[in-house]
Amino acid sequence: MSLGQSLTDDEPETDPDVTTARVDLLEAENDRLRRELAQARQARYRRAAFGTGLVGLVAIVGAFFFPVASTVLFALGGTGLFTALLIRYLTPERFVSATVGRRIYEALATDHESLTNELGLGETQLYTPIDTDSNPAVRLFVPQQTEYSIPDDEELDSVLVLPADDRGRGVAFEPTGDALVDELRSATNGDLGSDLDVLAGQLADGLVEVFELVDGATPNTDPENGRLSVEVSGSAYGPVDRFDHPVASTVATAVAAERTTPVELDVTETEDGNYVVTCREL
Template sequence: MSTYDFESSDGTETETVSASSGTSDRLERAEARAELLAEENRRLRAQHARARRSKYRRTALGLVAIGLCAVAGGVIFPDSRELLLALGATGLFGGLLTYYLTPEQFVAASVGERVYAAWAANGESLAAELGLREDRVYVPDERADTARLYVPARAEFEPPTDADGPVVVDRGSHGLLVAPTGATLFEEFERVLSGDLASRPEPLAVQLADGVVEQFELADGADPDVDAAGGRVTVGISGSAFGAVDRFDHPIASFLAVGLAVGLDRPVVLAVEDGDDRADWLVTCRFEPDEDVAGNENEIETETEADAADDGSDEETDGSF
């Protein structure tokens, strides 16, 4: 009986050692596979970056080639020399600029979206914990050429213009005041903007929509619809690179609201809703309209009503005869 117990115990120890060895082997294989996948991921990222840089440089070489051909044509065809030399200079300049300004690093949109997602979740949680409203107000900062995001606690509030934040406890402005994601984007947009920033809603909305699509590539399309007299700008967003636009302080909506707040120099109330057949999302910014614009609109409506009344009276007169 004791011999049987001894053999069973010895076999159990052998099986335990064998199982432990098997588990260790599987862990080692898994670690080796993970290292191999990580190395392959790094290689693919580097290859993708090289391909992107190569694409930029091929474009640059193509522009240089076109420029040289145009210059050569200017030498051969004296009648069109001025035009061809101008085209050649433009091609050469564009080629050199594209070649030397080729970015060295590319960040995938999915990476940026994940970084933003953490900020969106934290912002929503903080606003809910403080019992704040769902209003999102972008307020011009008097101390800098930018704007800040204000989330009020009451329906009636005074947008804070000189408070420090992040928590405002003034009686009329109780709420959350933070730096929005669109602030730094707007600073970069204004830095490279050709010309001055517009101060009227129509051209300003066009500038900002172009910035969303052309400069930052945050969306495939941005179609602005402006009602200056009613104090409203609605931008239809298609193909957002950062996912759903109705989240807390989304970069696209934030950039548009900050730009309007700074350009118009007044608070902007932001609202985002699902789009229609023309756009995925509708980003609506509301603000206090200029009195002269609203007054002109009212005058036009009054004149239209008066003209309609005159037309009606004429018709009645004609009918009496």
């Protein structure tokens, strides 16, 4: 009898109670390991701050006993104490796992998907820059009809978009990527490129290096046709083709904002499990 047959005979794989118990056990173990990892990181930072501060303090004390080298020792001591303060106060106090963030996003995505389905809206997702007195930003507009028209900025500032023209009816949300784009601007000294090639490179680097939302990102552009694509792998927040996924939303929001034009978002899954996020200017 093989090992696989033995497991099958003892605990049928189709037993839902066994499967549920295993999942609960694994989730509890994962939570415990995450807490221990966060505590270990904090302890490592505290030890580094203490050690660096101690070296700085010893150097300053030594400067009084060795006047010949006092200049060097004071400089070393000041550097050590300053570095210790940076480590102590600039170190994140809390680490939020990707699983927690993913579950929060999935709950919001489910609600948005349910709302658009119940309202009988289409699958088209348009990221549109608006400029109103209350909220100059980008809105995610989901039109009701296939042959749509983009409403005015004031109408897009509401969740339920009900203009006189039926073609402009639908719903509008604040994109998940709106705040992330602001963070990306800060990481690039407040400047994102309006050129598609430059912007594509900044977005690819931001998704991987700044936000760590994906393991890899490869940009591709077609400036003549107003198209920007990013192929991503290893998404921390699950399938990228879900509603307003942080990865896709960040790309679409940035393109709409920096190019100051509405863009249509399309996300496709490749044969090897990657996702291609494509924005086309309208």
